[in-house]
Amino acid sequence: MVSLQWCGCADDSVKAVNNYQKAKTLWITVGLLAIFFVAEWSVGLWSQSLSLQADAGHILSDITALAISLLASFLAQQPAKKKATFGHQRIEVLAALLNGLGLLAIATFIILEAIQRWQHPAAILGIPMLAIAVLGLIVNLLNITLLHPHTHDDLNLRGALLHVIADTVSSIGVIIAALVVHLWDWWWADVAISIVVATFTGLSALPLVQESLKIFLEYAPESIDPVEVEISLKSFPGVVQVEKLHIWAISLDKVMLCANLTVECTTIQERDRLLNKLKTHIHKTFNIAEITLQLTSSQKPSALQIHPLFNQDLVFMLSTRKTN
Template sequence: MAESCSHDHSESSHSMGTRKLAITLSLVAIYFVAELIGGLWTGSLALLADAGHMFSDMAALTISLFAAWISTRKPTPQQTFGFHRAEILAAAVNGALLFVVAGGILHEAWDRLNSPIEILAGPMMWIAVGGLLINLISLKVLHGDHQHNLNLRGAWLHVMGDTLGSVGVIIAAFLVWKFGWNWADSVVSVLVCILILYSSWNLLKESIGILMENAPRDVDVFEVETYLKEIPSVQNIHCLHVWMIASGLKSLSAHVVVDADATEPFKLDVVRGHLHNSFGIDHVTLQVESSEDPVCSETGVGSCLVLGADHSQHPHSH
């Protein structure tokens, strides 16, 4: 006997997230052109680095928009969970892309430290101030949903990196203008890259964790198992799996062996409600087995898995 609980991703939430990504992409694209032209004109590596980061943002936001759209498509016989993982793939690509961009900037910064060039500090500063304003507006647009959606979080981290880049360019422009320290341009670029690498590593690590079907960080699997085993009618729990399909979409499957002589019935709705309220798990699939079932309770977990794969013997659904 199997019981499952379907997950609920509201279409309005996806629509709002897609709209925010589209607005942010438009803002970033406009200022990418301005920073690219400004960097070439002033000779500022920090501006060009920020423009390069903005270009990666444009690619990342485009990927995120596509992922947000495709994740709303209904499940198919082949994609039975739907396309929610597209958002996680996009987040992983974003994180990897940031590593590539940061590596290119670090290489160029090293060259500039060895061979400094003349920089136009005034125009460099005004362009950076404009970039800072654009990035602050973009952060405001993305604010809120980025904490619950890994795809939006990836976009938010890209824009935050740009914001830090703009602040760094402003500082570098001031140092070049006030003291003639052209090396400050390269140093600021390196500092911004370090911050970008730190944030993108966390994003990449979390994305890979979901793709590898790790248990959610905020769910104690042993605590979940203890709760299930302490239910009066439950004799044993095995094949317990807890993972994430996508950001905020936690799933659980387990085989629950119920005492055939129990006076109190196993109440699926109560169990699912507790898993939702206490652990935030919304997609629950429980296979309830009698303690008299020789397939799982008497032959052991290993045999249960083997026989469960043999449809002629005793199929198990998850």
């Protein structure tokens, strides 16, 4: 029986720089949103605009979500120790899940408020509503520019970006509503835009919640088909059977694989060569960095030329570490 564990990790210095840039971006975003929240909430109360008040509530949730993201990013950088053998990377996934659930809650709240406003309409000041909505659009576009480059491999920051995108759409909707209210005094436009914004907010949150739950439930990533992985392993000469194949994600960019393989090898050297071929093939084909394979020979111990002084249940551990 042979076990292989191979761990591929990014260079620590590169990770440190990336983490610093992410944290800096989040702090700038939080600062801009906090300043805008005070302005939008104040103008929303003054102008009697439901869409402005709803968007201000959304901004407040964004500030909370980004604060959670900052905390999660800090904790995720802490090294694996004691009982946290995988580290704290899933804290970022938890933060993303909370962000998604928060978006769904906000969408529900806005729709309920819109229904009440429809039943009890109020006079709305269109010009102040328009001015603050334009300012909100500028702030949100700036935040999207800051966040987008860091979201490709970070589910947590992707959740924060979704919040800001939802705010951007909300700002556009409020601008349209403000123009309609000012030009034609159609107060119902404010309510209608609020419902549209709430619907978009809820729909944008569903993929984030779904992807986060899949990681927590330890599903295989969408990009990797376990059946294809099994067929690929069986295609190697010497591999007789593949059992207990498990593929799961610790975080969005960290996928793990483990499996038990029955192999036909006549020598220890042949087994070692097969292990190296398997690990290289899995990494290059499926982009899985952390691999644990347990190989059990179908041959008798004597056929593998094991020295008689060793126990027939000898386990040979080979660990290699891939340097990115």
